[in-house]
Amino acid sequence: MPKVLFVGPYPPPVHGQSNAFKMAFDQYKFSKFLISQNFEKISQSYKLFSTFRVLGLYIKSFFNFSIDVIYLSGSRSLLGAFKDVVLILIFKLRGIPIINHIHAANFDQFLNGLPFLVKQIYLYAFKKVDVFICLLEEMQLEYLKFSSTSKTFVVHNFYDPILDKLKWLSLNIKML
Incomplete structure (x- = not known):
């Protein structure tokens, strides 16, 4: 089985x-x-430090680990987009396939909000992604510009079975 980053x-x-x-x-x-990039609840200065740490982990992973596939859960912030671009471009130097699992709609709106040069770099990097996974068929349309270089699949939001147990528990509590 492939080794996945x-x-x-x-x-x-x-x-x-x-x-x-x-x-x-x-x-x-x-x-x-695993390289975790969950920076939502940290200060701006710590985000900058964490970004440099993550970029260092990219380089370390590139040189020290035998990786067959990258599974990326893409970002929608300018700083996150920068990290995504660096990741894609670094690992494409080794020809490693990249799967980008998209969790937000309005990709075109995000792209159009980027500064012109940043947008061009972002588009260049995204043309190197091998597979896009979208949550909805409508989202899939936003990735047609990459269809000559990548495949796009729809995988709907999952349902965690633990929610059934929690729902049952909350119903029983309400009945008491």
């Missing part, structure tokens, strides 16, 4: 994207590495 928001904090990323990482039972 998982790059994304591993909890805490817990939110939809971090929960989905955690489930993907935890369920993969073969050789794997």
Whole structure:
């Protein structure tokens, strides 16, 4: 089985994207590495420090680990986009396939909000992604500009079976 480098928001904090990323990482039972990029609840100065730390981990992973696939849970901030671009461009030097699991709609709106030069660099990097995973069919349309160089799949939001137990528990509590 392939050795996978998982790059994304591993909890805490817990939110939809971090929960989905955690489930993907935890369920993969073969050789794997994790670079967590969950910077939502930290100060701006610590975000900058954490970004340099993550970039160092990219370089360390590039040289020290035998990685077959990158599983990226992409970002929608300018700083996150920068990290995504660096990751994609570094690992494409070794020809490693990249899977980018997209968790937010309105990709075109995000792109159009980027400064012109940053947008061009972002588009250049995204053309090197091998697979995009989107949550909805509508989101898939936003990635057609990359269809000549990548594949796009729709994987709907998952449903964690633990919620059934919690729902049952809350119903029983209300009945008391």
